[in-house]
Amino acid sequence: MRQPTGLGGLGKAALVRAAMFRRPFWERKTLTEMDRDEWEALCDGCGKCCLVKLQDADLPVNTPEVDYTDVACRLLDCEACRCTDYPNRREKVPDCVVLSPDNIAMLKWMPASCAYRRLSEGRGLPDWHPLITGDPESVHRARISVRGRVVPEGEVDDEDLPDHIVDWPR
Ligand code: SF4
Numbered sequence: 470m471r472q473p474t475g476l477g478g479l480g481k482a483a484l485v486r487a488a489m490f491r492r493p494f495w496e497r498k499t500l501t502e503m504d505r506d507e508w509e510a511l512c513d514g515c516g517k518c519c520l521v522k523l524q525d526a527d528l529p530v531n532t533p534e535v536d537y538t539d540v541a542c543r544l545l546d547c548e549a550c551r552c553t554d555y556p557n558r559r560e561k562v563p564d565c566v567v568l569s570p571d572n573i574a575m576l577k578w579m580p581a582s583c584a585y586r587r588l589s590e591g592r593g594l595p596d597w598h599p600l601i602t603g604d605p606e607s608v609h610r611a612r613i614s615v616r617g618r619v620v621p622e623g624e625v626d627d628e629d630l631p632d633h634i635v636d637w638p639r
């Protein structure tokens with residue numbers, strides 16, 4: 470009979486490697502290492518960053534001192550909590566901010582629940598995130614999304630926006 474110690478060592482090493490391969494991309498990769506599909510998949514679909522926000526005109530554009538409103542961008546589908554023209558959003562809404570690994574850490578006004586902000590701060594994904602649950606509805610069940618809580622931009626006059634300031638999207 471041959472001595473089994475070598476096989477035992479190989480088996481253990483193989484198990485360690487298998488465990489490493491099972492780790493999901495958001496745990497294995499930095500934001501800058503992710504490909505486009507991985508980056509896009511990180512969005513939990515909450516829609517909170519698509520709410521109209523108010524800020525003092527004298528403050529820089531990336532100031533954390535913004536007030537969220539419960540008024541949704543005109544391109545947001547308030548039920549699905551998704552942009553209705555994502556590929557052309559910048560042409561239609563010039564102040565729509567395009568997130569990237571280079572700017573996410575500077576955008577301090579992004580909601581604390583946002584997957585991009587969470588990963589950039591080393592906080593990982595929450596248990597309600599669709600990538601964890603495998604169910605896009607989980608973000609709505611957890612009451613993280615804007616579904617049922619917002620009104621479309623076209624229904625609110627600009628001078629009435631201060632009346633719509635809310636804390637819950639933060
Ligand atoms: S706040 Fe973050 S996770 Fe939510 S819709 Fe915006 S980009 Fe996606």
Ligand code: SF4
Nearest residue numbers: 519542545552558565
């Ligand atoms: S244009 Fe689309 S992605 Fe940009 S804020 Fe509006 S709904 Fe959101």
